[in-house]
Amino acid sequence: MGYIDLRSDTVTLPTQEMRDAMYKAEVGDDVYGEDPTVKRLEEMAANIMGKEDAMFVTSGTQGNQVSVMTHTHHGDEIILEERCHIITYEVGGIGYLSGVQVKTIRGINGIMDPKDILNAIRMEDIHYPKTSLICLENTHNRAGGTVTPLSNMKEVYQIAKEHDIPIHLDGARIFNAATYLNVDVKEIARYADSVMFCLSKGLCAPVGSIVTGSKEFIKKARKYRKMLGGGLRQAGILAAAGIVALEKMTKRLSEDHENARLLAEGLNSIKGIKVDMSTVQTNIVMSDISATGLTGAQLSSKLLDYGIKVNGAGDYNVRFVTHYYIKKDDINKVLHAINTIVKEQ
Amino acid sequence: MGYIDLRSDTVTLPTQEMRDAMYKAEVGDDVYGEDPTVKRLEEMAANIMGKEDAMFVTSGTQGNQVSVMTHTHHGDEIILEERCHIITYEVGGIGYLSGVQVKTIRGINGIMDPKDILNAIRMEDIHYPKTSLICLENTHNRAGGTVTPLSNMKEVYQIAKEHDIPIHLDGARIFNAATYLNVDVKEIARYADSVMFCLSKGLCAPVGSIVTGSKEFIKKARKYRKMLGGGLRQAGILAAAGIVALEKMTKRLSEDHENARLLAEGLNSIKGIKVDMSTVQTNIVMSDISATGLTGAQLSSKLLDYGIKVNGAGDYNVRFVTHYYIKKDDINKVLHAINTIVKEQ
Amino acid sequence: MGYIDLRSDTVTLPTQEMRDAMYKAEVGDDVYGEDPTVKRLEEMAANIMGKEDAMFVTSGTQGNQVSVMTHTHHGDEIILEERCHIITYEVGGIGYLSGVQVKTIRGINGIMDPKDILNAIRMEDIHYPKTSLICLENTHNRAGGTVTPLSNMKEVYQIAKEHDIPIHLDGARIFNAATYLNVDVKEIARYADSVMFCLSKGLCAPVGSIVTGSKEFIKKARKYRKMLGGGLRQAGILAAAGIVALEKMTKRLSEDHENARLLAEGLNSIKGIKVDMSTVQTNIVMSDISATGLTGAQLSSKLLDYGIKVNGAGDYNVRFVTHYYIKKDDINKVLHAINTIVKEQ
Amino acid sequence: MGYIDLRSDTVTLPTQEMRDAMYKAEVGDDVYGEDPTVKRLEEMAANIMGKEDAMFVTSGTQGNQVSVMTHTHHGDEIILEERCHIITYEVGGIGYLSGVQVKTIRGINGIMDPKDILNAIRMEDIHYPKTSLICLENTHNRAGGTVTPLSNMKEVYQIAKEHDIPIHLDGARIFNAATYLNVDVKEIARYADSVMFCLSKGLCAPVGSIVTGSKEFIKKARKYRKMLGGGLRQAGILAAAGIVALEKMTKRLSEDHENARLLAEGLNSIKGIKVDMSTVQTNIVMSDISATGLTGAQLSSKLLDYGIKVNGAGDYNVRFVTHYYIKKDDINKVLHAINTIVKEQ
Ligand SMILES: [Ca+2]
Ligand SMILES: [Ca+2]
Ligand SMILES: [Ca+2]
Ligand SMILES: [Ca+2]
Ligand SMILES: [Ca+2]
Ligand SMILES: [Ca+2]
Known part of the structure; x- marks a missing residue:
């Protein structure tokens, strides 16, 4: 991948x-x-x-x-x-x-x-x-x-x-x-x-x-x-x-959940992005990026330049899903990229 | 009828x-x-x-x-x-x-x-x-x-x-x-x-x-x-x-609407019965009788003795529909009957 | 009618x-x-x-x-x-x-x-x-x-x-x-x-x-x-x-059946029209008029001039259905009309 | 296999x-x-x-x-x-x-x-x-x-x-x-x-x-x-x-067709079995075994003892389908087995 x-x-x-x-x-x-x-x-x-x-x-x-x-x-x-x-x-x-x-x-x-x-x-x-x-x-x-x-x-x-x-x-x-x-x-x-x-x-x-x-x-x-x-x-x-x-x-999914939590916390600490942590229970993170000035489609497009693929889940929402091929290190890369993109706004 | x-x-x-x-x-x-x-x-x-x-x-x-x-x-x-x-x-x-x-x-x-x-x-x-x-x-x-x-x-x-x-x-x-x-x-x-x-x-x-x-x-x-x-x-x-x-x-339906309004106002003045008058626009009256101590089924059953048929529209709701065969006088009879039944509670 | x-x-x-x-x-x-x-x-x-x-x-x-x-x-x-x-x-x-x-x-x-x-x-x-x-x-x-x-x-x-x-x-x-x-x-x-x-x-x-x-x-x-x-x-x-x-x-349908039979026999005696009498059991008559030189649509159209309505049931077939409003006399009129039309061919 | x-x-x-x-x-x-x-x-x-x-x-x-x-x-x-x-x-x-x-x-x-x-x-x-x-x-x-x-x-x-x-x-x-x-x-x-x-x-x-x-x-x-x-x-x-x-x-299917033909001809030469050769065009052979005294189910069951699987396609019919894993030699084994079974009848 x-x-x-x-x-x-x-x-x-x-x-x-x-x-x-x-x-x-x-x-x-x-x-x-x-x-x-x-x-x-x-x-x-x-x-x-x-x-x-x-x-x-x-x-x-x-x-x-x-x-x-x-x-x-x-x-x-x-x-x-x-x-x-x-x-x-x-x-x-x-x-x-x-x-x-x-x-x-x-x-x-x-x-x-x-x-x-x-x-x-x-x-x-x-x-x-x-x-x-x-x-x-x-x-x-x-x-x-x-x-x-x-x-x-x-x-x-x-x-x-x-x-x-x-x-x-x-x-x-x-x-x-x-x-x-x-x-x-x-x-x-x-x-x-x-x-x-x-x-x-x-x-x-x-x-x-x-x-x-x-x-x-x-x-x-x-x-x-x-x-x-x-x-x-x-x-x-x-x-x-x-x-x-x-x-x-079936026994290793807690890793994905931990990575999702890491990602969610990281996103929450970025200005303009909100994640309702109470819903981050498994391997999916739904984020509201409306306060960044970016649409989901825009963020998604900019992340592609960093080699990162995400799905806009609505006009100002982005969905992230962790899995076997997403490692802790990847989460850091993703957070770094989003941080950079948002700051450039 | x-x-x-x-x-x-x-x-x-x-x-x-x-x-x-x-x-x-x-x-x-x-x-x-x-x-x-x-x-x-x-x-x-x-x-x-x-x-x-x-x-x-x-x-x-x-x-x-x-x-x-x-x-x-x-x-x-x-x-x-x-x-x-x-x-x-x-x-x-x-x-x-x-x-x-x-x-x-x-x-x-x-x-x-x-x-x-x-x-x-x-x-x-x-x-x-x-x-x-x-x-x-x-x-x-x-x-x-x-x-x-x-x-x-x-x-x-x-x-x-x-x-x-x-x-x-x-x-x-x-x-x-x-x-x-x-x-x-x-x-x-x-x-x-x-x-x-x-x-x-x-x-x-x-x-x-x-x-x-x-x-x-x-x-x-x-x-x-x-x-x-x-x-x-x-x-x-x-x-x-x-x-x-x-x-x-098609031109006489305002009569039915007037009768519905009469009925609704009458019901509203009976203790324990509530009708949201803002919804009484045409020929249907939905009433909440929960405060009478009667269920819709009970009221409906008691009204039968007065020669009056109505439909329970839920546990404590009764629906009344006016039409060509309901005259102003009938409305008064209905209100009188309900009044009597509710008082007997 | x-x-x-x-x-x-x-x-x-x-x-x-x-x-x-x-x-x-x-x-x-x-x-x-x-x-x-x-x-x-x-x-x-x-x-x-x-x-x-x-x-x-x-x-x-x-x-x-x-x-x-x-x-x-x-x-x-x-x-x-x-x-x-x-x-x-x-x-x-x-x-x-x-x-x-x-x-x-x-x-x-x-x-x-x-x-x-x-x-x-x-x-x-x-x-x-x-x-x-x-x-x-x-x-x-x-x-x-x-x-x-x-x-x-x-x-x-x-x-x-x-x-x-x-x-x-x-x-x-x-x-x-x-x-x-x-x-x-x-x-x-x-x-x-x-x-x-x-x-x-x-x-x-x-x-x-x-x-x-x-x-x-x-x-x-x-x-x-x-x-x-x-x-x-x-x-x-x-x-x-x-x-x-x-x-x-329900008790008078034998009249319709008799009329159908009369009609079928009459049709069979017209040159160019064939009816399989073994199928004429009730009130429907299916006729094959192919040897008359007329199509079903043509015969049907010509019969209209005589005040008679029939259904083409296929290119060279005509279907006749008898019922309460078809009297014996009508059958004779229909046979007479068809005879005339076929002869004129 | x-x-x-x-x-x-x-x-x-x-x-x-x-x-x-x-x-x-x-x-x-x-x-x-x-x-x-x-x-x-x-x-x-x-x-x-x-x-x-x-x-x-x-x-x-x-x-x-x-x-x-x-x-x-x-x-x-x-x-x-x-x-x-x-x-x-x-x-x-x-x-x-x-x-x-x-x-x-x-x-x-x-x-x-x-x-x-x-x-x-x-x-x-x-x-x-x-x-x-x-x-x-x-x-x-x-x-x-x-x-x-x-x-x-x-x-x-x-x-x-x-x-x-x-x-x-x-x-x-x-x-x-x-x-x-x-x-x-x-x-x-x-x-x-x-x-x-x-x-x-x-x-x-x-x-x-x-x-x-x-x-x-x-x-x-x-x-x-x-x-x-x-x-x-x-x-x-x-x-x-x-x-x-x-x-x-896709290019090798003629082999299967030849084997089907071989099989069909062999079956036809067994007493009591009929194959309409005009229908043996590709890789399927439909045979009528009614004159052998065997039903399709019986023949199918007896063939299992020879390590051969076939489908009864009706009471007295058996269907044979050739494919990549059926070689000419297998056809001979099948014909031999059927011959033996039919003779034992
Ligand atoms: Ca379709
Ligand atoms: Ca997969
Ligand atoms: Ca069904
Ligand atoms: Ca009616
Ligand atoms: Ca449709
Ligand atoms: Ca079903």
Whole structure:
């Protein structure tokens, strides 16, 4: 990586160990259920999440969309946080693929108030769609990688169970959440009927995510995955990297969190830049640079000259994401560059 | 009508004049375009709204849903007020029939802030659905029959045009809005590309609503109407009542508004009942009875003994709707009954 | 009716008795379940078909589409005869509204071979959609009003039951089928889980059809009807005509069949016109006029000068449909006119 | 590969050269358009097919489904051969994902009569869906790998252009067709607006297919691919194998065809087994074993003891597919084994 790339943790390249694993991967035709490496990954993933079964998918979007398709019927209504990934970044798949209407709730740091969820559940009436799913996201991407506490998840889960409504967890970065909460990832996953998490992003696999849930759920989901074209042939190549991701990369995320914190503190000490430190919980830093006189696009463009890539997340906001390929030293370089740029204003 | 029925203006029976008109209606097979009465109604409706063309539909829901189907493609995103009729009472048709994702905005008295609409419009990005429609509702049912002012509609319309996004107006009670604003209904309709309004409700026709818009829009909409089973044969029977509705019933709605105001003021003077008079603009009164010690369901049940029907609109709210069959004298009876019931608490 | 209109039985106007019944109809808000005339019609219809429950819809298309929506899930496959009404004339609603794939079977006179149906049922496989519905049509419109015998229906029904697949019967003209078979209509309806039939067409009601089935089916179907905008307010106006249709018009269809037969025989005796008499079973006559030197469009146009309306059903085919407003004398006039036109060639 | 696996060419493992290429592949985040290997593959594929642009997808099903989604609108009708892959093996995606109704035509050896296609195109009518796509499949899988001649494709293409209807070609095995026809693959691709072909199957890549078409088509298709979860991150790993597939594996398919022919002739000489040699054109052999007294399942099971895998393609049919890992010597072993098994009957 020539650049210090803080745009997203999706830019992570496969590690050398992943390259080796892919090279030697034993593969077969997974549509026939004959790829041993895929099978091993799926078993491992189910175990780690404490679920009965698991399924490899080619992206977080595929995992989320197949999960919603599997939980719901066309014409239902589902409850999600207003700025969640499913609503924001999945190309309107909710309407197109599942034919459901959304009821969104504005959360604080991505955390919905259980009372709002309770109020949003529809009773039976000829005018009303059926509420058939609640979606959570932990960590919450657009809120800045913030973590929903277990107590909130538990409360939502109880409301859901009382109303016989399943919960899907978009856990794209669930290992970041578990790292922050300092709990086994199972402790988070238990408050959801299905969990999607990514092998790419912070875990560095080149391609792939996992959906976990009950045996019955995954069986049904496999058919939807096939329809979407996610039934792969010798997928063991990708699964091999996924196994390395699960075995080696889930325990080191605290480094990324420390780097994010360092960066956030450094940014906060630059005149004109504000970071709400209470939201810097994992590997994402959202900064407000409006008082610098620079727009996000301008800062982003100037940083390129320093070999640094960041994403404008709005007119006067910049998002930084730390990951395996961002070292403490890089953080210092970034802070130095921004300091210089801001002073020149 | 044995009861004083304030549950909704949908309970209005056809007037004697409508009965007569239906009896004598000249009809033909409207699927072949041969029903003269339907044609006459559609031309009259287009003229009244200042649109090129119009189409008879069997309900407001059908009119709204066909309009959204016609304006959008599956996978788009559309913007609506959070508590609008389309989202609340149309059985999740938005997702089922149009396959669109909704972006809801919380309005004040059902009126969305144009800035919120502007912010909600998506730019082009591989992750984003296309924003392809903005829906307005005037008067706004769940907000209590409140009217969106022309200035707001104009501002939203300009934003929409700048982004090449059509506007659909759910004008189920657009004549109530025009009455309140004291303008020709065309002045409201001009800020929307398609307008749905109801011949039933305050206008007393037994069945039917109208969708108006450009010739091209209505041509496309007719095909969707046929698919939904709204292509009728000798529909002139119903259209005949619709013509009476348009000719005789649109000018008298101020009576209903006066009765609503009388009722609201009377309720406000009853201890324990609160009505926000600023929202009593047309024929709907939303009251908060929590301080009476009664729930909406309890009051509703007790009023039945007095021959009065109302709708609980929530735990401690009661909704009253005035219409052609509610006379000033009925208002006094209702107030008297409620007074008595509350005192007995 | 100034014209002798043989284009379709959909052109039938309401009878005087229907006008009277509509005029006096007792009505209420059917969305609240308060329209006594609708209720009476629905009960009567359920009884006549031998089903638990019934629902008024605004057209045969709405009845068929809602039935398919209710029986199936998006992504299923359904079996239908290749030229059935649902596939041919319902605007592609099967794909749009139900999201199902169709497996069509070519029938003889609209009658599918039960073996073909058996072969078309999918077994469980990751690549296959689930077969979730079989649709029949009796009488079969495009085949020329031909009747599927009870023995065939019974055989198909048994196959369906063995595979736990429901049957929907498009019985738009089921009373014509019953008349031809000389059985109670229940004897046909028993081999289907849901039956749609029309009050318009041969029965002369201005608007409306009925869906019948189990209580559970109709309950679910009502919600889909609402979504499509088929939940009407004071629908009793239309239902009143429907009651007359059921009470007075179902027993007289043999007249229409006799007239059709007369017409067919007459046509067959005209040089250049061929009618397959084996298909002239009910009120539809399909004729091949290719040897007259006239196209269907030409004959149709020339007949207009005689005050006669017919439909070209293809380049050299003409379709004639008899109904309540076609008397024996009209048949003679039509034959005379065609004879004259053909001779002039 | 311990087994002689003739079930399908999807079982092919990546070659050593593919393993090497994947190991060394230069990758980036393809959602940001930064994966150089994916870009190289897509450019190469577009060139080879003579199209403006190309897009990598994770399976043939994804390529076909995204193509149909891109060409059509919900509610359209599309024309396909009755037993094509899209209808048979893609989990009903046509209805679910594109909301279209299908009009199927029975072909001979998978080849539709252009006259049947012409007749199937709908004219404009309020009752009719719009015909918006024709799908071809060359080679045709279920017909036994048979090839549609260029003359037929050209004729269909002309009909399509006259009616302004696009053509999608499911060319999963288009290189087998080109090999049989002894033409450049462009000569086939020119008669279609979009072409999907597989890098897996006969070309041995572990995962992946390609969709090619105009720039505008591919741009739109990329968004649907993203929605289905087919937007991958470091997809260059898979693309690297795809490049080897295109560079090295497309020219050797005649070997597979020769082996298929050898096998077919050998089978034909076994008493009780019939192969229609006229259909043995590429790498698939369909055999009728009914006269051996064995079912497909029985033969398949007995062959397993010989280390041979085949697929029953029906009660008394067995399908054999040759590919890179099937050598001439294997064909002899298979024939010997079948001969022995049949004699033992
Ligand atoms: Ca990565
Ligand atoms: Ca579903
Ligand atoms: Ca009314
Ligand atoms: Ca649309
Ligand atoms: Ca359904
Ligand atoms: Ca489309």
